[in-house]
Amino acid sequence: MADSPAAGRFRPPRSWRRLIPAAALCLVGFSGSVHAATIYPAETVRRGHYLAMAGDCTACHTNPKGGTPFAGGYGIASPLGVIYSTNITPSRKAGIGGYTEYQFARALREGVRADGTHLYPAMPYTAYTGLSDDDVHALFAYFQQAVAPVDILAPKTHLPFPFNLRFSMVLWNAFFLKNARYEADPSRSAVWNRGAYVVTALEHCGACHTPRNLLMAEKTGRAFAGGPVEPWYAPNITSDPISGIGGWSHREIVQYLKTGAVSPKSQAAGGMAEAVSDSLQYLHPEDLDAIATYLETIPPVRAGTDTRAAFDFGGPAEFEAALRGVDTGQGSLASGAALYSGNCASCHQPAGTGTSGQTFPVLFHNTVTGANRADNLISTILYGIDRDAGGRRVFMPRFDDKSYIQPLTDKQISAISNYVLQTFGNPKVQVSIADVAAARNGR
């Protein structure tokens, strides 16, 4: 899985990755000896560190398979092919050690490297373009001064024709890059404006949550209406009460960003679990508050077929009695109910209630089972959950062919999914064997 390009983007976070911010902070202490060219004030470097965390640079620029912080080389799946993240350590040979602040700013905001070549928009420069000069300066100070240089070049990206022609990005940028800093809306509060800045520029939430057009640019008319991040799906986070998160309280949104879980509504998995683990949990409370404030005002986008909020489906139900006192024999469990009982019910409980303290979450009134599509249900079963927030690691084992617990077949996962959807979730959603096969292959 980790080797398959499509899955690459959503690698399970490794525990050491949480150490990065701490290690980076340590480096600040003797940063002068690391890169003595310019001495930035400690306060600027500290702010840059915070911004790098909020921008979640590490998600792409640190290879989770034992990579050194920000040394790049991590293959990011795109429908066009694998795009390798670059080395952004202050190495002169392999990284951005030779960059001036102007060159650094151009890379961040315009997707143009110091040598003039164009970056692919896997680098969210269409979001970072909104970053303020102050913040770019602080980020530059942090990367130049507090990050340890790594002199190893990251692998080159080779996309097929015509995407290998990087100058084609000039045209793309002309269409899709609005090269402009965030401009505060004076009719809105300072908190709202801060939230808009963090969401649209720094945290680049739209990179996943805004659907993309055929040329992989975000569809601006449908901002935050949800998009596939295969094999997962980043849901609609507009203010629509049915299709979006309009039914969430302000406090719930903040708690979700901080911890990755709001019981019983939703638990972060896939890329969102990483975003929480690596970035969101470290944000200052006032920034989380600002994000929620802004999200609550995003124009609602309703999916035509939706009639109920995803967290509003299902209830407790069990078929325990029907499963007991029968000889299940020594073949394979056949029905979704039996498979659920044997593989899932020990944690999620026979009636889908989860455990009393919700260490193992309830499966009804849950956005994963009540969604209008099953991507996240299938992917959670296949790849599990590994989230680390607030000093608490949340782990659900994977059930794909790499499972140490029990590798399940496409047929078994489809039967379990359908049982869960029918019993606890949105009964209109059906999962076919082919759906599971596609998610298993990262599609």
Next chain:
Amino acid sequence: MKAPVLADGDVAADVVIVGAGVVGAMIADQLAGEGQSVVMLDSGPRIDRGQVVENWRNMPIKSRAGSDYQGLYPQSPFAPAPLYFPPNNYIALSGPDGQSYAQDYIRAVGGTTWHWAASCWRHLPVDFRMKSTYGVGRDWPISYDDLEPYYCRAEEEMGVSGPHDAVLQSPSRRSRPYPSDMVPWGYSDTRFAEVVDPFGYNCVPIPQARMVQPWNGRPACCGNNNCMPVCPIGAMYNAVHHIQRVEAKGVLVLADSVVYRIDTDANNRVTAIHWYDADRRTHKATGRAFIIACNGIETPHLLLMAANQMNPAGIANSSDQVGRNMMDHSGFHCTFLADEPLWFGRGPEQTSCMVGFRDGAFRSEYSANKMILYNITRAIPATQQALKMGLAGQALDDEIRRRVAFGVDISISLEPLPDPNNRLTLSKTRRDALGLACPDIYYELGPYVHKGYDAACDQLRHIGKLFNATEFDITTKLNANNHLMGGTIMGSDPKDSVVDGNCRAHDHANLWLPGGGPMPSSSVVNSTLSMAALALKSADSIASILRKS
């Protein structure tokens, strides 16, 4: 990564491993990591965890109350293992203590780590020198310090939680810390230790291959209290974890493959093994190194069954010691109701143990013991007892609750000595579905164990008094504990032992027999970690020989 070569159903590989349990899987992992091509054959099927969980839930209460940990596992019709509900008499037991050797083990991919409690004890240094220290049993040809680095590696491979506090370690001589600190004690462990420890019983946490945080793809143990017969969530180490890993490294794992014949050449090197597949077709695996890792019963069983012209008494058996010295910790239970609620039954099934009499000068006279605070919920026996009282309704519920809260079950292990008369032989009359001879086992526990039982009973009666015990009971029949040792005993003299300190057969330069069989002393502790350590030591010796050749 080198793959075995398959042709017409036969296999050629550098390394041929029989038995896909913890020992075989760890060796496969090491040698595949060295770049050797490896094939593994297991007599039994692959197991579906969810199926087994459902089978357990659907078993009759009589089987569950009787701890039937065998009946829920699928068996290949061609690779029977003992069943007791009802008995399948696969192994015929005889001798005065034959019934004390009624073992549970699983013939399937993953082996008996499907239903162990994951206790990962080390032998004490002195356990390796029983003859020189206490004048009984045998010395090992290797010392504790020889095996110590492998104990560390085995703990790291299996993800063991054990006490970081040296005072709580048994033994405390170790070169590296446990991969994770001990599984925290619950109220029962803490309170019990508080009461008995002033009298020298020395409660320590049981080192165990599970963690209270996620580890290496495994979830945290959440206390299903169901380790035996199956961990429903896979928090407990199971050899299938290594099987998964080795298959990703290119190791070929063949289930339902019953090995029955071993070929040797003029130098008595093993050249091939033969097996029956699920359709009774026979195939052959050739290789450079051969490992038989079927543990204490099936390894000697196969060696005897595979006798050939050059080795008429059985493979590796010029010493006539194959199948002799059969050992297992003789067990018994002590149950009572304490005068205060202790709430056993929360968390994993085994969390703490009294090791105050694990060693001492008395071992020249009688057996040491360990006393496990059995942490399996008392709900079933409490219910049976309360029903017997004729209660109903609320009174019944209250009585079950009282008995669960106040009930204590101590599981005691005694140490048998290696005795050549305790012997596995091939049945002359009974054959399995493939026509292969079934095993017979003669077992007799001498005064060493029986005197140890008496000493332990005195200690238990004292413990009972400390809790003002009522309904105090000690079982009189010794039960098996499934810790199979001795059948391919290790020694430095090829005349009275089967393997050397690396578990290599004295008779065959390219045959290794790691696992419980080589262990010359049983100590009083579960054998799996020692088996795994011996496996890793074997793997090192195999790797260095393969590198040279």
